Amino acid sequence: MRSEVKRLTTGAEGKKSRVLSGMRPTGRLHIGHYFGALQNWVRLQNDPSYECFYFIADWHALTSDYADSSAIAENTLQIMIDYLAAGLDPQKSVIFQQSVIPEHAELHLLLSMVTPLGWLERVPTYKEALENVKDKDLHNYGFLGYPVLQTADIVIYSPPAEAGKKAAPLYVPVGEDQVSHVEISHEIVRRFNLFYGFELDETLRSKSSAGLCGNFCLALGIHGHTPSMLDFPLGSEKWAEFVSRVRARILEIGIDNAIEHLKAGAVADMVKFAPVLQEPEVKLTLTPRIPGTDGRKMSKSYGNAITLSESDADIRAKTKVMVTDPARKRRTDPGNPDVCPVYDWHKLFSTRETLKWAAEGCRTAGIGCIECKAKMADHLIEWIAPVRERRVDYEKHPGRALEILDEGSKKARKVAKGTMERVRESVFGWEKKRDEIRNSEVTR
Structure with missing residues (x-):
């Protein structure tokens, strides 16, 4: 693929x-x-x-x-x-x-x-x-x-x-x-x-077109056919088998490649491609990376997500217990913001000034993780407020x-x-069939 x-x-x-x-x-x-x-x-x-x-x-x-x-x-x-x-x-x-x-x-x-x-x-x-x-x-x-x-x-x-x-x-x-x-x-x-969006030209059926059909097979790389084998009268099982083999070959090499091969062999007009579906x-x-509060992929089933309807109090409670850089065990230990989920959230919600403050403070141990989380929560709450406000309006009027x-x-x-x-028409051809019936009745 x-x-x-x-x-x-x-x-x-x-x-x-x-x-x-x-x-x-x-x-x-x-x-x-x-x-x-x-x-x-x-x-x-x-x-x-x-x-x-x-x-x-x-x-x-x-x-x-x-x-x-x-x-x-x-x-x-x-x-x-x-x-x-x-x-x-x-x-x-x-x-x-x-x-x-x-x-x-x-x-x-x-x-x-x-x-x-x-x-x-x-x-x-x-x-x-x-x-x-x-x-x-x-x-x-x-x-x-x-x-x-x-x-x-x-x-x-x-x-x-x-x-x-x-x-x-x-x-x-x-x-x-x-x-x-x-x-x-x-x-x-x-x-x-x-x-259902592919047809072979009917002229390939006749003995008189054996040379053309041979060139067609050669262009696609279909082997095992000789001119004596290339007689496909109407209703012939051999024709159905041949069409199936051509289709399989095109599927194998891809439509674009097949078209190029057929053009090179001067037989491109023997195939009609009319895609039914795009x-x-x-x-x-x-x-952007946005891990859950526990560092894993954010998922409701993990209980590590912040919903778009989350209250301020719940946001602060959930972010307060977020995992951070595991190497930063004590307040005085410097950390690495690039491996900290809290910093990933800062990138989404905080200003450039706050991002710089968080990164420098983490690397120098100038700030603690609790302080960093609280600042991020402030920006998250500010970001989510208009989303939550629109949501409340629809909650009041769900209709x-x-x-x-x-x-x-x-x-x-x-x-x-x-x-x-x-x-339906491409698969079953009922409109085409109805037209044939109507035309035949008119000519009687």
């Missing part, structure tokens, strides 16, 4: 690039969520070059919490309030709920038909979870097939391509540790497109948050329906 990274730019033909991301409703969001994702989402929505879709992945919550779904509705509301409090604007972004858009499930089903089981079993996070999560039974398709549903969530918002023109890009903003999640989506879509691209985003979510879901579903119309 490739790890190509795209920079955010205006889409093809001057169109807006689309951006898609979401979170599972597992509880109130914390400052790790803000700096890891929400901050970047807000930045992207404020750039007029992008059309942003942000969602609450409540189906994904079931992959691990299927045994007890009682908290999902409340968590969905709380995350929606956090989205709005953090600065997501329904006038600039489409904010929606995954489970009210059934087209996600339909596309997930179709993508699952072409996704090799081995791809899913080799996903590192799947294997790690099976080994490390002991309090839940994750041996179910929902958890195994998580990447397929994730792919559907993304590419159902593929920008449509006009005839003869390239579609605008589809981006997924992630940190470096999540690139592999997008890579598997990229490969699933590429495979899907090779089944291949998603990675957008690397800024993800407003749900109205915004419902309206966003209607907008998202309209886009999803359009995508599925194209997908």
